[in-house]
Amino acid sequence: MKKLFGAFFVKIIVTAVYNVYFHPLAAFPGPKTAAATPIPFVCRLINGRLVHWTTSLHASYGEVVRISPDELSFIEPCAWQDIYASRPQLPRAEVGKLESGVGEKAMVTADNENHARQRRIVSHAFSDRALREQEYLLIKYTDLLISRLHDQLESQEEHPQEVNICKWLQFVTFDIIGDLCFGESFHSLENMEHHEWVSMILKGVKFGTRLTAFHYFPPASTIMQRCVPSSMMAKAEHHYDMTRQKVDLRINQKSQRPDFMKYILENNDKKGMSIEEIYSTVSLLVLAGSETSASTCTAAIWFSLKKPSVMEKLKEEIRRAFTGLEDITVASASGLPYLHAVLQESLRMHTNEPVALPREVNRPGMRICGRIIPEGVSTVQIHQVQTY
Numbered sequence: 001m002k003k004l005f006g007a008f009f010v011k012i013i014v015t016a017v018y019n020v021y022f023h024p025l026a027a028f029p030g031p032k033t034a035a036a037t038p039i040p041f042v043c044r045l046i047n048g049r050l051v052h053w054t055t056s057l058h059a060s061y062g063e064v065v066r067i068s069p070d071e072l073s074f075i076e077p078c079a080w081q082d083i084y085a086s087r088p089q090l091p092r093a094e095v096g097k098l099e100s101g102v103g104e105k106a107m108v109t110a111d112n113e114n115h116a117r118q119r120r121i122v123s124h125a126f127s128d129r130a131l132r133e134q135e136y137l138l139i140k141y142t143d144l145l146i147s148r149l150h151d152q153l154e155s156q157e158e159h160p161q162e163v164n165i166c167k168w169l170q171f172v173t174f175d176i177i178g179d180l181c182f183g184e185s186f187h188s189l190e191n192m193e194h195h196e197w198v199s200m201i202l203k204g205v206k207f208g209t210r211l212t213a214f215h216y217f218p219p220a221s222t223i224m225q226r227c228v229p230s231s232m233m234a235k236a237e238h239h240y241d242m243t244r245q246k247v248d249l250r251i252n253q254k255s256q257r258p259d260f261m262k263y264i265l266e267n268n269d270k271k272g273m274s275i276e277e278i279y280s281t282v283s284l285l286v287l288a289g290s291e292t293s294a295s296t297c298t299a300a301i302w303f304s305l306k307k308p309s310v311m312e313k314l315k316e317e318i319r320r321a322f323t324g325l326e327d328i329t330v331a332s333a334s335g336l337p338y339l340h341a342v343l344q345e346s347l348r349m350h351t352n353e354p355v356a357l358p359r360e361v362n363r364p365g366m367r368i369c370g371r372i373i374p375e376g377v378s379t380v381q382i383h384q385v386q387t388y
């Protein structure tokens with residue numbers, strides 16, 4: 001046993017020395033501890049400080065930083081094109097994929113080929129025609145939100161001017177996306193709490209991030225996957241069962257209401273998605289469309305409240321454009337330049353993604369902003385917040 005530990009210890013030291021001095025990325029700047037082992041990176045990934053840590057590294061080391069033995073972070077403008085828009089596309093890195101534990105891989109975890117196949121079907125749900133047809137649902141739930149906020153403000157005696165807007169925006173976005181995906185709302189606005197399905201998926205994201213961290217230590221990853229407590233796996237299975245039931249119910253309705261499912265089913269030809277892929281895709285859509293939109297709107301409200309001059313200008317533009325709630329539609333709201341600018345600026349200043357979107361360098365001679373990046377050992381990424 002002693003010998004085994006000794007060998008293990010020697011292996012760690014040798015690997016760390018190799019990583020710092022002989023690895024193909026050895027010439028890139030960054031802290032030696034991060035070059036030696038993924039531990040500093042993984043600690044920040046788990047404690048939610050990754051964005052802040054990487055920002056401080058760019059301030060100290062410049063435009064390219066080695067943030068882990070095999071990973072580089074970039075902040076130069078040219079890196080956007082080279083990393084995310086080069087052809088053929090660089091594949092999503094395994095280490096950056098959020099593990100779900102159950103179900104088929106949906107777009108953000110699938111490989112390039114399966115991603116393209118799934119995306120071809122799902123994109124029909126986001127065409128101009130589909131968006132126009134879905135507008136009545138957006139209006140229905142937004143009106144409900146406004147009326148629930150009025151009720152809240154009137155019924156509160158102690159703090160009549162206070163509501164937790166972040167929570168209410170989550171309720172409305174989950175209700176909208178739930179209705180678009182399952183043909184039925186989660187009823188969060190009516191019940192003033194998250195549906196069990198939503199609470200479970202929000203907790204699952206945190207747990208998934210921890211599982212993802214083990215990708216950085218391959219043997220530990222295999223052990224961890226096997227050691228996930230059976231109670232956790234049972235919860236994940238229960239959640240997946242709920243998804244199956246909801247999707248099956250919507251499919252069996254054979255309804256022509258213009259929600260996401262109508263377009264997915266209508267266009268799901270022989271080369272399309274299996275039913276298991278549809279279950280996973282729907283779970284992805286609910287999460288991708290709700291929490292992101294809610295936190296962006298929360299950020300827009302927060303930034304506007306911090307700058308009273310911005311809030312005044314926004315109120316003036318909106319009140320000049322509309323005389324009543326019924327005038328507000330997707331088309332009329334899209335024509336408000338100041339509102340548009342506030343949303344764009346909020347997307348720029350507020351980070352929705354707590355991690356960057358890593359891509360693997362899978363071909364020789366790949367250049368990012370003129371630098372040759374070694375193939376096979378390099379994962380490259382940009383975090384939007386660090387680029388300005």
Ligand code: HEM
Nearest residue numbers: 107108115119177284285288289290292293296352353357
């Ligand atoms: C402000 C709101 C939103 C933000 C900030 C946001 C952010 C993002 C980001 C950063 C990705 C890339 C993920 C990756 O490459 O791994 C992504 C992908 C995606 N988002 Fe959003 N999103 C928002 C709203 C929505 C909405 C409303 C929907 C749908 C209802 C949606 C559906 C998707 C889908 C399906 C993907 C995967 C696309 C693909 O892989 O081809 N998102 N989103």
